[in-house]
Amino acid sequence: MVQNDLMEKETHIMSEIRFQSKYDSNSCMNHLVELQRKYPFIKLNVIGTSLLGTPIYELSVGEGVKKIHWNGSFHANEWITTPLLLKSLERFCHAIAEDILIDEDYAQSIYHQTKLSVVPMVNPDGVDLFHHGSSVAGMYKPVVEKINNQYKHVTFTSWKANIRGVDLNNQFPAHWEIEQKRKPLLPSFRDFPGYYPLSEPESRAMYQLSIQHSFDRVLAFHSQGEVIYYGYNQAEPSRSKEVVEDFQRISGYLPIRTIDSHAGYKDWYIQHFKKEAYTVEVGKGINPLPWSTFNYQEKQVSRICMRSLCL
Numbered sequence: 604m605v606q607n608d609l610m611e612k613e614t615h616i617m618s619e620i621r622f623q624s625k626y627d628s629n630s631c632m633n634h635l636v637e638l639q640r641k642y643p644f645i646k647l648n649v650i651g652t653s654l655l656g657t658p659i660y661e662l663s664v665g666e667g668v669k670k671i672h673w674n675g676s677f678h679a680n681e682w683i684t685t686p687l688l689l690k691s692l693e694r695f696c697h698a699i700a701e702d703i704l705i706d707e708d709y710a711q712s713i714y715h716q717t718k719l720s721v722v723p724m725v726n727p728d729g730v731d732l733f734h735h736g737s738s739v740a741g742m743y744k745p746v747v748e749k750i751n752n753q754y755k756h757v758t759f760t761s762w763k764a765n766i767r768g769v770d771l772n773n774q775f776p777a778h779w780e781i782e783q784k785r786k787p788l789l790p791s792f793r794d795f796p797g798y799y800p801l802s803e804p805e806s807r808a809m810y811q812l813s814i815q816h817s818f819d820r821v822l823a824f825h826s827q828g829e830v831i832y833y834g835y836n837q838a839e840p841s842r843s844k845e846v847v848e849d850f851q852r853i854s855g856y857l858p859i860r861t862i863d864s865h866a867g868y869k870d871w872y873i874q875h876f877k878k879e880a881y882t883v884e885v886g887k888g889i890n891p892l893p894w895s896t897f898n899y900q901e902k903q904v905s906r907i908c909m910r911s912l913c914l
């Protein structure tokens with residue numbers, strides 16, 4: 604069975620998960636519990652807690668030596684990446700349970716060759732702020748309201764940062780000082796890199812998880828643009844280009860080697876490990892991407908995710 608057939612066959616399973624447009628950290632937790640109940644071979648770990656004390660979860664599936672990692676919702680208003688990733692995870696788990704083909708490999712064979720790690724929501728406080736406003740910001744309520752007043756924002760739909768205004772994807776030790784000089788100097792709804800690298804518990808949790816596992820391939824999901832960034836300062840392995848071209852072939856997403864940007868998770872990962880790391884920008888439009896585009900995006904994201912396990 605080819606991958607497209609696999610996706611058609613599984614459609615009915617996906618509908619059992621109650622997706623909703625207000626997909627917050629609580630929805631995510633319920634979703635994880637539901638997935639684990641359905642597929643008991645999923646292992647659920649807590650890799651850290653957010654500033655407001657919300658657990659940051661990691662799911663892992665597989666017993667192999669090839670280590671693949673996916674993450675989503677580094678940025679608050681890109682929260683749609685969380686249910687997108689969990690749908691892909693469910694596709695993988697369903698294929699394992701039924702032992703059907705993913706591309707040309709049987710899913711149980713992938714299970715024995717690969718270990719998949721997924722952190723579906725890196726920034727739970729930011730996502731909750733996006734959906735529910737400053738009433739859920741706890742001790743950071745004055746901070747987020749002050750920032751919004753400064754920028755004359757009425758809602759939190761432009762918010763990308765964590766709950767105290769640090770951009771978690773601008774926090775990593777890969778020429779962080781370049782970003783510090785040219786980005787906001789104070790907490791903001793986006794782009795403020797913090798007062799020093801890895802100052803935030805959420806970015807630290809991702810750093811520590813990565814150091815602990817040294818994944819062979821990582822995919823960080825953001826929105827939007829339908830592009831995949833795959834390089835950093837020419838330090839990426841030569842394999843990255845082949846892999847990203849394969850992702851392009853199955854998804855239509857355009858590969859981009861580098862842009863003038865530093866201190867991102869992908870940047871640091873490539874610089875530190877000299878291994879494959881990709882920033883996948885899902886969908887096209889203005890953030891937050893409308894929920895109505897979910898099914899369309901999900902097809903491309905699933906193709907990329909499944910492929911990342913097989914290559």
Ligand SMILES: [Zn+2]
Binds near residue numbers: 678
């Ligand atoms: Zn982003």
